[in-house]
Amino acid sequence: MGLAGIDDRDEKLARFCLITSTFSIEQYCKRRLLLKKHFERLEFYGDLVLPLREYPVRKILAVFVLGNGEVLEPEFYDLKNNELYLSPALRVYPRIQAIKVIYWAGYKLGSVPPDLATACLELALWNFQRYKGRRVGLTGNIRGGGVRGLLSGRVNEILHSEEFATPSIEFGDYSGGGVVSPAVALVRCEQTEKERIVRLDAFSLIISFELPDTFETETQCYALAAAVCMALKENPTLGGIVDRAVMVGEKYVPPTKPNCGEGWGVVLSLRITIEELAHAG
Numbered sequence: 001m002g003l004a005g006i007d008d009r010d011e012k013l014a015r016f017c018l019i020t021s022t023f024s025i026e027q028y029c030k031r032r033l034l035l036k037k038h039f040e041r042l043e044f045y046g047d048l049v050l051p052l053r054e055y056p057v058r059k060i061l062a063v064f065v066l067g068n069g070e071v072l073e074p075e076f077y078d079l080k081n082n083e084l085y086l087s088p089a090l091r092v093y094p095r096i097q098a099i100k101v102i103y104w105a106g107y108k109l110g111s112v113p114p115d116l117a118t119a120c121l122e123l124a125l126w127n128f129q130r131y132k133g134r135r136v137g138l139t140g141n142i143r144g145g146g147v148r149g150l151l152s153g154r155v156n157e158i159l160h161s162e163e164f165a166t167p168s169i170e171f172g173d174y175s176g177g178g179v180v181s182p183a184v185a186l187v188r189c190e191q192t193e194k195e196r197i198v199r200l201d202a203f204s205l206i207i208s209f210e211l212p213d214t215f216e217t218e219t220q221c222y223a224l225a226a227a228v229c230m231a232l233k234e235n236p237t238l239g240g241i242v243d244r245a246v247m248v249g250e251k252y253v254p255p256t257k258p259n260c261g262e263g264w265g266v267v268l269s270l271r272i273t274i275e276e277l278a279h280a281g
Contacts, residue, residue, distance in 0.1 A: 021123035054105035146238030
């Protein structure tokens with residue numbers, strides 16, 4: 001899946017927009033969309049039909065009875081319409097506290113429903129256009145002075161104080177293991193009832209990093225996220241540009257094929273509120 005009409009030189013940015021738009025839609029739907037292995041604990045109160053959180057369910061890998069620790073054999077359960085049907089024999093099991101299910105769920109690449117795929121592409125294209133500078137003013141101040149100042153300033157200070165080597169954050173066309181260049185996208189999001197009453201605009205800000213795949217990369221990804229979170233707690237107004245910025249999501253994207261030149265991705269999601277321009281001042 002790609003963005004039609006995008007220059008090959010913007011492929012990295014287009015990929016970032018697709019990843020972040022997928023992440024935003026997953027947050028809105030409160031579930032994962034792409035195929036992934038899930039581990040779910042379901043409290044057991046005697047009901048023999050247990051809906052699974054993620055869907056569509058592709059395959060049940062294992063079912064465990066928590067209480068006695070036994071593995072539930074396949075003849076004691078069945079999968080129908082994304083629900084786990086248990087055998088009535090389980091009601092005579094002693095001390096069952098919960099059922100743990102390991103399963104594959106989600107859509108394979110190329111089989112995502114057209115409405116979800118279209119929504120993802122439209123959001124990705126919208127983010128792409130905004131990032132390329134088609135909207136200036138307030139959003140430019142947030143992305144520019146606010147976020148850039150935070151990342152290249154306090155976040156770098158925190159990273160440099162770590163005992164292990166972590167790349168510095170620089171904006172521009174940088175490459176190499178010692179520097180990482182983030183992509184930043186800002187989109188307006190739905191206001192809460194309280195924000196509407198007090199007249200605050202709400203934005204979702206996505207910060208994305210790509211790091212080369214080494215034995216230290218996973219640790220560096222966690223260190224980057226922790227440093228951004230710490231810097232935000234110290235400076236939640238981004239130097240007075242916004243009313244409040246908080247971290248609301250973290251996503252780590254490992255290479256699909258390790259040791260094949262593909263790197264790690266880190267996607268951080270922030271929620272930003274700022275006084276409505278029509279009522280500012």
